[in-house]
Amino acid sequence: xxxxxxxxxxxxxxxxxxxxxxxxxxxxxxxxxxxxxxxxxxxxxxxxxxxxxxxxxxxxxxxxxxxxxxxxxxxxxxxxxxxxxxxxxxxxxxxxxxxxxxxxxxxxxxxxxxxxxxxxxxxxxxxxxxxxxxxxxxxxxxxxxxxxxxxxxxxxxxxxxxxxxxxxxxxxxxxxxxxxxxxxxxxxxxxxxxxxxxxxxxxxxxxxxxxxxxxxxxxxxxxxxxxxxxxxxxxxxxxxxxxxxxxxxxxxxxxxxxxxxxxxxxxxxxxxxxxxxxxxxxxxxxxxxxxxxxxxxxxxxxxxxxxxxxxxxxxxxxxxxxxxxxxxxxxxxxxxxxxxxxxxxxxxxxxxxxxxxxxxxxxxxxxxxxxxxxxxxxxxxxxxxx
Numbered sequence: 413x414x415x416x417x418x419x420x421x422x423x424x425x426x427x428x429x430x431x432x433x434x435x436x437x438x439x440x441x442x443x444x445x446x447x448x449x450x451x452x453x454x455x456x457x458x459x460x461x462x463x464x465x466x467x468x469x470x471x472x473x474x475x476x477x478x479x480x481x482x483x484x485x486x487x488x489x490x491x492x493x494x495x496x497x498x499x500x501x502x503x504x505x506x507x508x509x510x511x512x513x514x515x516x517x518x519x520x521x522x523x524x525x526x527x528x529x530x531x532x533x534x535x536x537x538x539x540x541x542x543x544x545x546x547x548x549x550x551x552x553x554x555x556x557x558x559x560x561x562x563x564x565x566x567x568x569x570x571x572x573x574x575x576x577x578x579x580x581x582x583x584x585x586x587x588x589x590x591x592x593x594x595x596x597x598x599x600x601x602x603x604x605x606x607x608x609x610x611x612x613x614x615x616x617x618x619x620x621x622x623x624x625x626x627x628x629x630x631x632x633x634x635x636x637x638x639x640x641x642x643x644x645x646x647x648x649x650x651x652x653x654x655x656x657x658x659x660x661x662x663x664x665x666x667x668x669x670x671x672x673x674x675x676x677x678x679x680x681x682x683x684x685x686x687x688x689x690x691x692x693x694x695x696x697x698x699x700x701x702x703x704x705x706x707x708x709x710x711x712x713x714x715x716x717x718x719x720x721x722x723x724x725x726x727x728x729x730x731x732x733x734x735x736x737x738x739x740x741x742x743x744x745x746x747x748x749x750x751x752x753x754x755x756x757x758x759x760x761x762x763x764x765x766x767x768x769x770x771x772x773x774x775x776x777x778x779x780x781x782x783x784x785x786x787x788x789x790x791x792x793x794x795x796x797x798x
Contacts, residue, residue, distance in 0.1 A: 415537050415597075420545055422589055423530055424552040429586025430492045430526040431556030433499045433519050434462060435666075436579040438639065439560035439659065443572040448509050456764040459639050461513045463760050465520025470528060470754035472521075479529045479750070480743070484600070488533065489591025491525025496583035498522060502576050526587075527553055528750045533590070535737050535749075536597030546730035546737075547677015551670035554726050556582075557638065558666035565659040614740060614748045622792050623686075623735035624752045629789025630693060630728055631756035633700065633782040636763045637725050640771070640779070641665050641718070644706065647776060648714060651707045661715070665722040672727030680731055685738075689731035690796040695724035697786030703779040 437444065437458050445454045473479060479487050498518030505511035530553075534545045559582075563575050615621050641662045649656055672692070680688045699721035709717060733749065740748035763785070770778030 419537055419594065420534070420548060422593055423533055424548050426488070426492070426586035426590045427526070427530045427549055427552040428556040428559070429582040429589075430488075430495065430530075431523065431553045432559045432579040432582045433495055433523065434557045435638070436499055436519075436560045436575055437462075437502065437516060438642075439564040439662075440572040440575050441642075444506055444512075447507055451509060453765070453768055455639060455643070456768045457513070458516060459635070459764055460761050461516040462520035462523075463635065463757050463764075465517035466523055467520075467754050467758045467761075468517075469521035469524030470750045470757065473524050473528070474750040474754060478525070479532050483596055484529050484533045484536065485590050485594045485596055487525050488529045489587040491522045491529065492583050492587025492590070495519050495522035495526065496580040496587070499576060499580045499583065503573055524750070524754075528753050530590075531733055531737070531749060533594070533597065536600040538597075538599075544677040544681055546734050547673045547675075547680065550726065550730035550733065551673035551677070554669035554673060555667050558663045558670075561642075561659045561663035561666065565657060565663060614751070617739060620736065620739040620748070622794065623732055623739060624755075625792035626689065626693065626789040627729075627732040627736060627752060627756050628759055629785040629787070629792065630696075630732060631759050632763050632785025632788070633696060634725055634729070635757075635760040636767050636782060637721065637779075638666055639764060640767065641722075643771070644718070644776065644779075648707055652711070654711060656711070656715075661718070665718045668719050668722040669726035672723035672725075673730050675723075676727045676731055680734070685731040685734045686793070687796055689728040689735065690790065690793055692724050692728035692731070693786055693789050693793075694796075696721065696728075697783050697790065699724060700780055700783035700786060703782075704777055706776050706779070 438455070441455055441458065444458075445451070448454065451457070473487075495518070498515050498521075501515035501518070502512055505515050530549055531546060534549055538545045560575050560579055563578050564572075567574055615624065642658050645656055645658045645661045648654070649658070676688045676692055699717070702717065703721075706714065706717065736752050737749055763782070767778050767781060770781060
């Protein structure tokens, strides 16, 4: 079956739209925190609600092999619509911390049917060139994650509710695009009944294991860096008495990762996914180390440094997903991808709270701890030659 020319652009647009829900609340944290002034660690708590929901969602989708047993395009559409509904629930629950956390948990739970399933849709259509395809796909996720900051930056005169409404509308549109305009790919393998032994057996494969562990190291750094970008910029403003636009800088820095993903997707065609992921992880590792000097940089160097970090911190992600996908059992590819993704996102939770605690003690010097993820991932992958 010939792959339609519009397949990748549509999945990319839909992925961008759906994942705009991820940091929708992070972009308006100051407005929401005003309703909960006594809550400590408000930022990591709100971020963790989505991450924990995503972890539990991926475990549920993985356990029941939902995207293997049912049409991935239908799963994507239904999940995007449900995630948008949970996001809208913030408008009715923001005065209750518990209710708002549950709403954000629901967003994360149903995003488990958007991000991993989007990768599944691509892998079902691409027998070759998957690394490039996933480069664009993960780039869309990055851009979607950053987009609420853009909405906030360019809608300063509008109430904070606008960010929630706009991202929910985007997610609904993205879900409908996939569900109504796409079909399942020719390389899809429909699984039978769930086999729990798969969850153990996939990690017995040495190649699968080393790329999964590389991904885990990458995830220790990724979401914590993203969550702390506004904090870093605010701290730099206080230290230098400048007034860099926090929301706009956060958008540009996080969104720069989309360019990183596209570049590594193109590079993977020549270098291969292993070498490309290794070098991207190495660059982000050195950015973690260089973060100890962050507040001493001139504004130009500071912004340039954050852009390099923003590009490299996620540039390896699509290549890790490609390598995990290619080394997973064909009939349980979505199960394996979702399981690895679930573990990776669970790792972001202790990372967030650890850096938040250390940040309170040591300020921006705490960010160097993120290099532990890069060191672990590089060790697991071995030589850059594969």
